[in-house]
Amino acid sequence: MTAPTLSSPAPATSGQLATFRLDGDLYGIEVEHVQEVLRSQQLTRVPLAPTAVAGLINLRGQVVTAIELRERLGRPPRPEGTDPVVIVVRLHGEAVSMLVDSIADVVDVDAGDFEAPPDTLEGQARDLIRGAYKLHGQLLLALDVQKAVNSA
Amino acid sequence: MDGLDDIVEEFLVESHENLDQLDTDLVALEQEPNSRERLSSIFRTIHTIKGTSGFLAFNRLEEVTHVGENMLSRLRDGELELTPRRTSVLLQMVDTVRSLLTSIEANGGEGSVDVSSVVAEISAAMENGDAPADAPAAAPAAAEAPVEAPARAATRKTPARKAPAKKAPATAAAPAKRAPRAKAAPKPAPVVEEPAVELHDDLPVEPLTPAAVAEEHPVSETVVDHPEGEAAAPDAAGGQTRRAVADSTIRVDVDLLDELMLLVGELVLTRNQIVQNVARQTDTDLIRASQRLNLIASELQEGVMKTRMQPIDHIWSKLPRVVRDLGLQLKKSIRLEMEGRETELDKTLLEAVKDPLTHLVRNSVDHGIEAPEDRRRAGKPTEGVLTLRARHESGQVVVEVADDGAGIDPVKLGAKAVQRGLLTQDALTRMSPADILQLIFLPGFSTAAAVTNVSGRGVGMDVVKTNIESIGGTIEVESETGRGTVCRLRIPLTLAIVPALTVECATDRYAIPQISLQELVSLDAEKAANAVEEVGGAQVYRLRGELLPLVRLTDVLGLTSERHDGHVVIAVLRSEGRRFGLVVDRVINTEEIVVKAVGGQLKAIGLYSGATVLGDGTVALILDVQALARRALRTETTDRQESRATVSQASAAETERQRMLLASIGGGRRVAIPLDTVTRLEQVRTESVEKVGNREVVQYRGAILPIVRLDRHLGAYGESDREVLEVIVYADHGRSVAIVVEEILDIVDGESAIRSDIDDMGLLGSAVLGDRVTELLDVRAAILAADPQFYSAPPSALNPSSAPSGVSDSLLEV
Numbered sequence: 001m002t003a004p005t006l007s008s009p010a011p012a013t014s015g016q017l018a019t020f021r022l023d024g025d026l027y028g029i030e031v032e033h034v035q036e037v038l039r040s041q042q043l044t045r046v047p048l049a050p051t052a053v054a055g056l057i058n059l060r061g062q063v064v065t066a067i068e069l070r071e072r073l074g075r076p077p078r079p080e081g082t083d084p085v086v087i088v089v090r091l092h093g094e095a096v097s098m099l100v101d102s103i104a105d106v107v108d109v110d111a112g113d114f115e116a117p118p119d120t121l122e123g124q125a126r127d128l129i130r131g132a133y134k135l136h137g138q139l140l141l142a143l144d145v146q147k148a149v150n151s152a
Numbered sequence: 153m154d155g156l157d158d159i160v161e162e163f164l165v166e167s168h169e170n171l172d173q174l175d176t177d178l179v180a181l182e183q184e185p186n187s188r189e190r191l192s193s194i195f196r197t198i199h200t201i202k203g204t205s206g207f208l209a210f211n212r213l214e215e216v217t218h219v220g221e222n223m224l225s226r227l228r229d230g231e232l233e234l235t236p237r238r239t240s241v242l243l244q245m246v247d248t249v250r251s252l253l254t255s256i257e258a259n260g261g262e263g264s265v266d267v268s269s270v271v272a273e274i275s276a277a278m279e280n281g282d283a284p285a286d287a288p289a290a291a292p293a294a295a296e297a298p299v300e301a302p303a304r305a306a307t308r309k310t311p312a313r314k315a316p317a318k319k320a321p322a323t324a325a326a327p328a329k330r331a332p333r334a335k336a337a338p339k340p341a342p343v344v345e346e347p348a349v350e351l352h353d354d355l356p357v358e359p360l361t362p363a364a365v366a367e368e369h370p371v372s373e374t375v376v377d378h379p380e381g382e383a384a385a386p387d388a389a390g391g392q393t394r395r396a397v398a399d400s401t402i403r404v405d406v407d408l409l410d411e412l413m414l415l416v417g418e419l420v421l422t423r424n425q426i427v428q429n430v431a432r433q434t435d436t437d438l439i440r441a442s443q444r445l446n447l448i449a450s451e452l453q454e455g456v457m458k459t460r461m462q463p464i465d466h467i468w469s470k471l472p473r474v475v476r477d478l479g480l481q482l483k484k485s486i487r488l489e490m491e492g493r494e495t496e497l498d499k500t501l502l503e504a505v506k507d508p509l510t511h512l513v514r515n516s517v518d519h520g521i522e523a524p525e526d527r528r529r530a531g532k533p534t535e536g537v538l539t540l541r542a543r544h545e546s547g548q549v550v551v552e553v554a555d556d557g558a559g560i561d562p563v564k565l566g567a568k569a570v571q572r573g574l575l576t577q578d579a580l581t582r583m584s585p586a587d588i589l590q591l592i593f594l595p596g597f598s599t600a601a602a603v604t605n606v607s608g609r610g611v612g613m614d615v616v617k618t619n620i621e622s623i624g625g626t627i628e629v630e631s632e633t634g635r636g637t638v639c640r641l642r643i644p645l646t647l648a649i650v651p652a653l654t655v656e657c658a659t660d661r662y663a664i665p666q667i668s669l670q671e672l673v674s675l676d677a678e679k680a681a682n683a684v685e686e687v688g689g690a691q692v693y694r695l696r697g698e699l700l701p702l703v704r705l706t707d708v709l710g711l712t713s714e715r716h717d718g719h720v721v722i723a724v725l726r727s728e729g730r731r732f733g734l735v736v737d738r739v740i741n742t743e744e745i746v747v748k749a750v751g752g753q754l755k756a757i758g759l760y761s762g763a764t765v766l767g768d769g770t771v772a773l774i775l776d777v778q779a780l781a782r783r784a785l786r787t788e789t790t791d792r793q794e795s796r797a798t799v800s801q802a803s804a805a806e807t808e809r810q811r812m813l814l815a816s817i818g819g820g821r822r823v824a825i826p827l828d829t830v831t832r833l834e835q836v837r838t839e840s841v842e843k844v845g846n847r848e849v850v851q852y853r854g855a856i857l858p859i860v861r862l863d864r865h866l867g868a869y870g871e872s873d874r875e876v877l878e879v880i881v882y883a884d885h886g887r888s889v890a891i892v893v894e895e896i897l898d899i900v901d902g903e904s905a906i907r908s909d910i911d912d913m914g915l916l917g918s919a920v921l922g923d924r925v926t927e928l929l930d931v932r933a934a935i936l937a938a939d940p941q942f943y944s945a946p947p948s949a950l951n952p953s954s955a956p957s958g959v960s961d962s963l964l965e966v
Contacts, residue, residue, distance in 0.1 A: 044771040045660060047709035048757050056750070056763055056771040060414060063763040063771050065751040096751065 014111045017133075019104040019140060020087060023075040027100075027141045028107060028133070033089045037103050040083035041066070054099050059088060066097045067149050073125045089145055096149040107140065109133045114142075163204050164257050165403070167249070170197045174246050175473040178239055182476070185234040194242075195224040201249065212267045213252045219274045220245040232278065236480070241277040243473070244270050406499060409459050416449075416456045423449040424769055457746065460500075464542045464551065465493040467506045471513055475538060478517045485535045486521055495542035497549050501643055505551065505625075508616040512553040512639050513538065515613070520557035520637050530634060532556065545642075545667060548625075548761065554638040560631040562588040569594070589629050593617040652745045652764070654772060655723065655736040658711035661772045662736075663745050663764055668777040670724040670731070672739060677718030684720060687813070687833075687896055693722060693733055697832045697853075700724065703784040704735045705775075708759070713737055727781035734780070743767060747774060759783065815880065815893035817862045823893060825880060825931070831888070832881040833896060838874060847938070850890065857881070860938035861892040882935060889938040 017028030043055030043066060054068040066086065070078055078084060084099035113134045117126055128148050133140040174197055181190050202217035220242065226232045248270045255263035423445055430442040472488050479486040497505070521527075521536030528534055541552040562585040569591045570577050580588070592613045620627045620641055631637040652663040653672075673695065675683055684693050684702065691702040702722065706713040715737040722733040745764040750773075754760060761776035812824035836850050841859065843849070848859040859879070879890040935942050 042770060044763075044773065046754055046757070046760070046773060047660075047711055048759060049754055053753055056754075056773070058765050058769055058771050061416070061420065061765055062414070063748040063750065063765065065754060094751070 014109060017107050017109050017140065017142065018087070019107050020085070020100040021102045021104055022069055022073065022100050025141060026104065026135075026138055027143045028109070029087075029089065029143050029145045031106055033091065033145050035088045035090045035095060038086040038088065038097075041086050054084075057086065057097060059095060059097070062095060064088065064095045064097050065149075066099055069098045069100050069148065072148055073128060074123050089149065091146060091149065098148065107133075107135070109135075109140065109142075117141075160208060160256070160260075163208065164253055167201050167204075167253055170201065171246055171250055171253075172469060173197065175243070176469050178242055178246070179472040179476045181234060182236070182239050188228060191224065191228040195221065195228050198224060198245075210252070210256065210262055212262050212265065213249065213256075215271060216245055216248050216252070216267045216274075219271050219278075220249075223274055223278045226278070237280075238277050240480075241270070241273045243477075245274060404459070406460075409456070412456050413460070416453045420449050420453055420765075424767060428768075453746075460498050461496040462499050462502055463493060464495045464497050464502065464549070465490075467502055467509060468493055468540060468542075471510065471540065474510060474513060475517055478514060482518065483523065484517065484521055485524055486517060487535050487537050489537060489539045490541075491539065492542040495544060495549060497643065501549075504619065505641065505643060508619045508627075508641070509551065509553070511616050512641075513540075516553055516555040516557065516637065516639075520555035522558050526558070530558075549643045551641040551643065552638055553641075554636060556636040559633040559635055559637050560589055560592070560629070561633050562631075565589065565591055586630070589631055592629060593627070651742060652774065653723065653742050654740040654745075654766065655705075655721075656738045656740055657705045657709065657713070657736045659714050660711075661740060661766065661770065662705070663766075663772050663774045664723060664725070664734070664777065665761075665774065666742065668725045668727055670726050673720075673722040673724060673733070674739075675720040675722070680718055680720040692833075694833070695724065695733070697834070699830070699833055700731060700733045702733045702735055703780070706735075706737075708780060708784055725777050725781070727777045730781060732781060732784070745772075745774070813880070813896065815862075815878070816895045817866060817893050821866070823862060825891075830880055831883040834879045834881055834890070836877045836879050836890070836892075838877055841877070852881075852888075852890070855888070857888055857890050858938040859890045859892055860934055862934065863892075863894065865934055865937050882931075887939065887942055889935050889942060891934060891938070 016031040018031045018034045019026055019028040021027070038059075041057040043057060045055045046053055052067050052071040054066045054071075057064050057066050068084075070076070078099075078101065082101070084101065085103050086097045087100055087103070088095055088097045090096075110133075114131050115134065116131050117129050118132065121129060128144050130142040130144050133142060174194060177190050177194050181187060181194070184190070198217050198221045202214055202221055205211075205213035205217060223232065223238065223242070227234055227238070232238070248265065248267055252262055252265050252267070255261065255265050427442050427446050430438055433439065468490055475486055475488045516538050521538065522530070524534040527536065537556045539552070539554040541550075541554065543550050566580045566583070566588045569575055569588075570580055574591065574594050593616075594614060617627050620643070625641055625643040627642075628640050629637065630640070651666040653666060653669055654661050654663050656662075673693070684691055686692075687699075691704075693700045693702055700722075704713070705711075721736050721738055723736060723739070724731065724733050743766070745766070747762040748764060749755075750760060750763050754763075758779050759776055760773045761779075762774045763771050764774055766772050813827050813830050814822055814824050816822045834852070836852075836859075841848050841850050844856070848861070849856045850859055851857070859877075874894075877892050878894065878896055879892055880896075881888055881890050
């Protein structure tokens with residue numbers, strides 16, 4: 001866990017972000033990390049696991065851990081009756097998945113639009129969000145995938 | 153490698169494999185120097201390399217293998233005898249060949265590898281087998297023995313086939329190689345027809361007469377007549393068999409296998425869906441086809457998975473050489489034994505274990521096994537034994553590196569750790585000896601008094617531990633001072649197929665590796681109400697009279713059971729020699745599961761050894777029975793328990809870790825009995841107690857069980873008119889006694905016991921258990937009161953008569 005990120009240089013990168021929605025906000029992750037996106041999968045819960053671990057899914061015979069991103073970002077649980085979407089990311093050769101509300105477009109972002117996370121952002125979320133891209137009428141929060149799926 | 157054509161590539165691959173085999177063969181040959189079979193096999197390998205290298209114009213390679221082949225052919229024909237020196241130069245040759253091959257592989261040419269020195273070495277060793285190649289005394293020795301050189305020359309220049317009738321070659325060779333101080337000649341000496349007999353006269357200690365030597369090798373006499381034919385025949389035959397073996401296997405890229413593996417996984421899932429759908433159809437042809445699909449997919453899955461498994465021998469085969477070289481270097485005599493070399497492990501894991509394992513072996517040779525003099529002084533055979541063991545154990549491969557060396561002294565180790573500031577003295581005193589041993593895995597820890605060039609090169613046990621843990625394995629060390637050390641690696645089988653029992657608990661399914669499973673017990677509500685008892689809050693079940701501690705899976709996992717009908721399903725599991733019953737909601741079935749690794753977050757929980765995909769595509773967690781047992785039973789590892797059983801005088805430290813069964817004996821007094829000594833708990837009706845003389849007995853399972861009433865034995869005054877007696881049965885060597893108590897109360901840890909030696913009749917002393925003063929009772933006396941012959945019949949393993957502190961024979965009274 002890193003210290004508060006006030007002075008840490010947020011790497012402003014241009015490129016493509018795969019975006020998704022979570023509790024009304026728009027988030028993005030580097031498109032090259034994304035392996036695939038799946039509709040809701042059957043989850044096997046893991047007793048005694050950290051709360052952010054939603055369970056295990058079967059990805060064509062591979063067992064992949066699913067991280068509940070709402071929990072990870074300190075958001076309220078997903079409303080009853082709505083199914084999450086599974087984003088499978090591949091980090092260091094290992095597949096991990098994240099549960100989000102819905103998937104959105106792949107967006108081209110420009111480093112010029114990047115800003116450090118707003119000071120009002122608090123708690124867990126602050127560590128996981130690298131910064132925000134100012135899009136038309138909306139902020140795109142750049143998620144640090146690595147941190148999001150690690151030490152959940 | 154792209155500059156090479158196929159023929160060179162094939163040559164390289166084949167040669168590398170052959171060289172590995174050579175290492176093993178050469179070392180094995182030292183043990184049985186007369187094995188013509190092995191010699192022939194080595195000869196053939198070198199011969200093949202030589203032939204191909206000549207064909208491919210690798211001249212230096214040809215040069216080296218040529219001299220090597222010469223020596224081997226003479227060894228094989230019995231003209232030369234295999235000595236450590238000759239083995240060494242042959243191994244050296246193998247190394248040179250290997251570096252030549254590496255160079256060819258990297259640059260397409262032989263590069264700058266120098267072969268002249270090894271060629272000279274081999275030539276020299278051919279003349280003179282006994283001299284240690286590296287001794288500094290070589291020059292003076294050679295000077296002192298000018299006669300030897302001619303003798304050697306004579307041997308060399310007189311090929312056996314030229315003197316079939318005479319014993320001269322053999323005679324000359326024998327004394328020369330036995331000359332105790334004979335050294336390597338700097339260059340081949342001039343040919344002098346010096347009679348070898350003279351040299352022999354110089355060596356009166358030589359026990360073998362020339363004639364005897366010649367008789368030892370009668371073969372040479374027959375061989376000499378047609379040496380060419382002899383050499384050619386087995387060669388051709390051997391070449392053919394090897395070709396056959398090579399043709400039966402092909403090399404496949406591991407990535408391709410991974411790809412196949414994934415595809416098969418998808419196929420299996422699709423298969424599952426089809427099978428489920430077809431089950432609702434009525435078309436018999438379709439059903440039949442789906443059944444075939446089902447079978448074929450399963451077999452395909454299994455087959456593909458097997459392709460990645462390799463026997464651990466693949467990495468072990470290199471170790472005899474390591475041990476041999478290191479042993480020679482350190483002047484230790486070490487025998488390497490291997491058990492379970494066929495144990496299979498995923499290839500990736502195999503690679504990952506290789507270095508840590510080699511390190512452990514080097515460590516054992518370097519630090520574990522003592523020098524021969526030390527061993528003799530300690531009353532051990534001078535030859536040290538290093539044992540490698542591998543076996544499958546609940547979805548893991550257990551690899552042990554055991555030596556019979558000096559062991560690790562926990563006291564020294566602890567002192568060192570404190571000295572290094574790795575922990576405080578206070579923390580140390582609170583640690584058990586077994587825990588102290590694990591300190592060697594702390595970074596920057598080396599107990600070697602002197603850092604040798606063998607170990608202690610900065611690659612410590614901490615690195616071994618890190619490496620093993622990075623593949624999801626564990627490492628532990630056990631040691632007995634003076635007796636040896638065992639390093640045990642537990643490596644998961646990420647891709648192994650394990651037979652498992654699937655159970656349901658709180659609507660989820662879990663897999664339990666069959667290897668830990670002993671039996672299943674199902675109790676209906678009525679039975680369960682009686683059969684499951686509580687001992688101080690802990691549930692136990694009497695399984696055929698023996699107490700089986702019960703662990704509820706729901707409790708361990710923090711879930712709530714979905715089963716409310718009172719039925720109890722118990723999976724009787726064994727972990728590290730300890731038995732316990734795991735209570736689950738229901739048993740589903742048994743199936744072969746594929747162990748998949750789980751991510752780091754889940755590994756850290758320490759309850760799951762992996763996960764698997766069940767037949768219907770759902771993911772199920774695989775329970776780590778060992779971890780479960782450790783967590784749920786919270787007692788020492790069995791290994792420690794076992795070692796305690798063998799150590800007759802249990803130390804005070806061990807006493808303090810005893811688990812005690814608390815029982816009241818009436819008159820407000822309570823007894824704590826070491827749980828180890830309790831075989832069973834029983835209830836006996838008072839009316840069934842009979843008298844034999846003035847002793848009380850009860851008929852029990854077709855035998856007569858003597859009874860001692862602890863209240864009377866200890867002079868307490870319990871109520872004597874009870875209908876049912878609570879009895880603790882203690883059995884040893886086929887004899888049993890029953891100790892009657894008033895009531896079983898609890899099981900406690902005797903950890904904080906502070907002992908004093910205030911004693912009384914039948915007591916060994918007293919202790920503070922919890923916050924109450926307790927008296928330590930002599931179990932032996934209690935048992936003898938019931939059965940005076942109890943210990944006399946067969947001599948007991950622990951003879952407690954002289955050791956009243958023997959814990960397993962004592963009772964603690966609270």
